[in-house]
Each structure stands twice: as structure tokens, then as C-alpha cells.
Amino acid sequence: MVYLDAASTEPLHPAARDALLSALDAGWADPARLYGAARRAQMLLEQARADVAEVLGARPDEVVFTSSGTQAVHLGVLGTLNGRRRVGDRLVTGAVEHSSVLHAAEEHERGGGTVDVVGVSRTGRVDAEVFARAVSAPGTALACLQTANHEVGTLQPVEEAAAACQEAGVPLLVDAAQSAGRLPLPRGWSVLTASAHKWGGPAGVGVLAVRKGTRWRSPYPQDERERRRVPGFENVPAIVAAAAALRATAEEAATENARLSALVDRVRTEVQRLVPDVEVVGDPVLRLPHIVTFSCLYVEGEALLTELDRAGFAVSSGSSCTASTLRPSHVLEAMGVLTHGNVRVSLPRGVSEGDVDRFLAALPDIVRRIRASLGVR
CATH class of the missing domain: 3.90.1150.10 (Aspartate Aminotransferase, domain 1)
Known part of the structure; x- marks a missing residue:
């Protein structure tokens, strides 16, 4: 074959396989506890967080791990909209975003919010000027634009969109699932999402990064894990493997x-x-x-x-x-x-x-x- x-999914990188097998022995314990095995798991988790943050151009305390790229997108979109309710209820997104973004937009509409979908050219690229006009409209709480399209590969004008968002005071969520580890990430994002199995990490690990100063409030019931942003027990071995694969992929x-x-x-x-x-x-x-x-x-x-x-x-x-x-x-x-x-x-x-x-x-x-x-x- x-x-x-x-x-769809990159085969597991050898660096991820080695890290996973090692972390299964060293990182199995609950990283929230205080005994020795738990502290080792916590150290592995935080080192993985720092490694992922470095590749993505973020601070470690801005990065949390989710159960998938889709969950990261849902938390990123709905959490940012939730945190900016006082600003407005308007969401701007490109027409060719991943279905996870569009489904989150539909959920936002069902809750009474409004969504402005910006069309694309025949090559699949959003017009940066049209996007800029959309985000400048009053009541815009969030804009979403992927780094590159997952079906046709077209790169999006993220830095131009980010500049327009900054001028309008609107945070920009960037879905970097297809480009993280492969290409340098564009500057100017406020929220970033990615998925480990796209870069040769194990399935079941997503990444959500929220810049300091970006208002964000979880749409889920509060949980003590992952900086109160992602509920549930962290899969430390898989996260360690994901970080190893991201480092290796970026180096290659x-x-x-x-x-x-x-x-x-x-x-x-x-x-x-x-x-x-x-x-x-x-x-x-x-x-x-x-x-x-x-x-x-x-x-x-x-x-x-x-x-x-x-x-x-x-x-x-x-x-x-x-x-x-x-x-x-x-x-x-x-x-x-x-x-x-x-x-x-x-x-x-x-x-x-x-x-x-x-x-x-x-x-x-x-x-x-x-x-x-x-x-x-």
C-alpha cells in the first residue's frame, strides 16, 4: 500500500514512537498529585508544553492540551466568543475553514449570535481586503482564518488578516492544523489550534494556545485540569510523544x-x-x-x-x-x-x-x- x-493523519514519527514508549513507563501517574511518580509525570508534561510552545511561538503558560484538534477549535471559538460577550456577538470566518470551525459557528448562531462568512477566490484564498472590512464591522467579537486549507493546500493571508484584526481590536483564531511543524507560523494570532496526528504525533492530542490578554471563558463546566481550560485527565505519554514529533518535524x-x-x-x-x-x-x-x-x-x-x-x-x-x-x-x-x-x-x-x-x-x-x-x- x-x-x-x-x-488526514501523518504516520507516527519515529521520534514520537520512542518518546511514547519511554513516557508510558515514566509518565503514567496523575500529574496533579504530589508523590514521586506524579511529580515525574508533571515534569514530563511541562517539558512537553514548553517544547510545543517554542515551536509554535507561544509562551508555555499560553498552551494547553486537548483531546483533539476539533476540541481545540471548539474551545477556541466558543471560549473566545464567551469571553467577549460584552463586545458583541458577531463572528467572522472564511468559507473554506475546517468543519470544526463551521460547526462551532453554527452552534454560535443557534445561541443567538451572528456569523459573517467571507468567500474565497477560485484558488481557495480569502481576499484580505474583504476580510478586513468584515472584521471592522461593529460588534465583531472574533475572527477565524486557517493558515492553509486542508483540502486544496492553499495558504491564507493570515498576517494581513491579523493586522486588520489588531487595528479593529478583534482577536484572530488561527487553525494551524495543516501547517504546524511544516511551515513557520504567521504572526499576529490571538488564539491558535493544532492537532498532533497531522505532524506525526499520536491521535488524541490537540493544542490550544490563547495569548495573554485575550479574553477567554470556557464554554464547559469548570475543571481543575489544564489551567482550567480543558476538562479531564491529561494523557501525558501521548502529549510527550506529540511534542517529540513536533520538534522532529520542525527540524526536518x-x-x-x-x-x-x-x-x-x-x-x-x-x-x-x-x-x-x-x-x-x-x-x-x-x-x-x-x-x-x-x-x-x-x-x-x-x-x-x-x-x-x-x-x-x-x-x-x-x-x-x-x-x-x-x-x-x-x-x-x-x-x-x-x-x-x-x-x-x-x-x-x-x-x-x-x-x-x-x-x-x-x-x-x-x-x-x-x-x-x-x-x-
Whole structure:
């Protein structure tokens, strides 16, 4: 099997595996207690917090660990809105944000709040000037903008948006799930979220960072754990492994990004040359180094994924969170591009040029056979 779905989850980094096995022995105790084993667990937890904060450009006391990136987003969005009720109830967000952001926005609307969704270009990029006008409206309590899109890889104008938010006195929540550890994080964020399994850490660890001075109030009942922001017992071994993977991924990023970006450029070029009636989507330049997405006319995405799986290739289709629901991708719809026959190829650490060549060799015949089965020549 050639695994090409790193945007969904990156395989566990060797550094994470080593750290996890070690922490299972040393960090199993309750870090809130006072006996020796508990103090060792607490030391491991706080060192992991400091390591993650350093990579993200935050202070350790601004960082807490959640059970997932989705929980981090929900806490970030709803907690900041909760903390800024006196300012207003207006939320500004981009149209191609991750579903966790959009679902939190829906919850905010159900509670009586208002949401302004800013559209995107055909490449999936928010217009910074339109976003700036949206956040300057009276009563805006929070703005949300991802660093890069999780489906098509397009980078967003976060620093320009952050400058507009700062001028308007509005905090900016940045979802960095796809870029943390891979690219330098943009400046100016007030709240930041990320997910460990996107950078080669174990699943079940998310990160929420809230800048000092940002008003935030938990939407959950109060709990003593994680600076009273995240309820429940910390998974110290998994958090230690997540920190180790983030450090290692950030250290490897410059070399690995250049290699993966060249492979993505090859896929972008060759798919259009080899497959008729195909649309490669997303910004060709302002993009993540490891994601490429294309759509094939006259082909159902689910059928294409099934045939690619039979041929030994693990890829994703449409939204990574809705690929099994047969619903069109909200990202592709917002961009105004072809939504059917969509394939997202996202290259993991260590993928070889031969793996990519095998994929490109298999794809044209698979598409041709599916089209032929539907009577399309």
C-alpha cells in the first residue's frame, strides 16, 4: 500500500514512537498529585508544553492540551466568543475553514449570535481586503482564518488578516492544523489550534494556545485540569510523544518540504497531461508543500477512491471529514470548482519518487475504466 493521505493523519514519527514508549513507563501517574511518580509525570508534561510552545511561538503558560484538534477549535471559538460577550456577538470566518470551525459557528448562531462568512477566490484564498472590512464591522467579537486549507493546500493571508484584526481590536483564531511543524507560523494570532496526528504525533492530542490578554471563558463546566481550560485527565505519554514529533518535524521541515513540494509539482503537471478532462485545484504557488487536489469529470470520487485502493493507493476525496457521507465538499463548492471525481493526494514524510511515479502510472487507466463503465469515452 502506498499511503498518500498525510493531510488526514501523518504516520507516527519515529521520534514520537520512542518518546511514547519511554513516557508510558515514566509518565503514567496523575500529574496533579504530589508523590514521586506524579511529580515525574508533571515534569514530563511541562517539558512537553514548553517544547510545543517554542515551536509554535507561544509562551508555555499560553498552551494547553486537548483531546483533539476539533476540541481545540471548539474551545477556541466558543471560549473566545464567551469571553467577549460584552463586545458583541458577531463572528467572522472564511468559507473554506475546517468543519470544526463551521460547526462551532453554527452552534454560535443557534445561541443567538451572528456569523459573517467571507468567500474565497477560485484558488481557495480569502481576499484580505474583504476580510478586513468584515472584521471592522461593529460588534465583531472574533475572527477565524486557517493558515492553509486542508483540502486544496492553499495558504491564507493570515498576517494581513491579523493586522486588520489588531487595528479593529478583534482577536484572530488561527487553525494551524495543516501547517504546524511544516511551515513557520504567521504572526499576529490571538488564539491558535493544532492537532498532533497531522505532524506525526499520536491521535488524541490537540493544542490550544490563547495569548495573554485575550479574553477567554470556557464554554464547559469548570475543571481543575489544564489551567482550567480543558476538562479531564491529561494523557501525558501521548502529549510527550506529540511534542517529540513536533520538534522532529520542525527540524526536518526545510529539507523535507523542498522534496515534497517538487513531487507535488510533478503530480500537478502530470495529472493534467495524462488524464483528459481533469481540473487541478488550489493555488499552484501559495500552497502547502505536501498537498495536491484534482477533480476528474465524469467520475464519482467514491468509485475512484475504491479503485485506487484496490490498486494499492490510499488517498482521500473531497472533504477529509465528509468523504464517507456522499456530500459535496464545502471547500470545493465555495471555490466554484468541480466537486465530483475529486482526489486529494497528500504526501507523508519519507514518501519516495517511485511511489509517486507508480500512482501516476496507475491513475489514467483507472479513470478510463470508470468512465467506460458509465458509457463515457
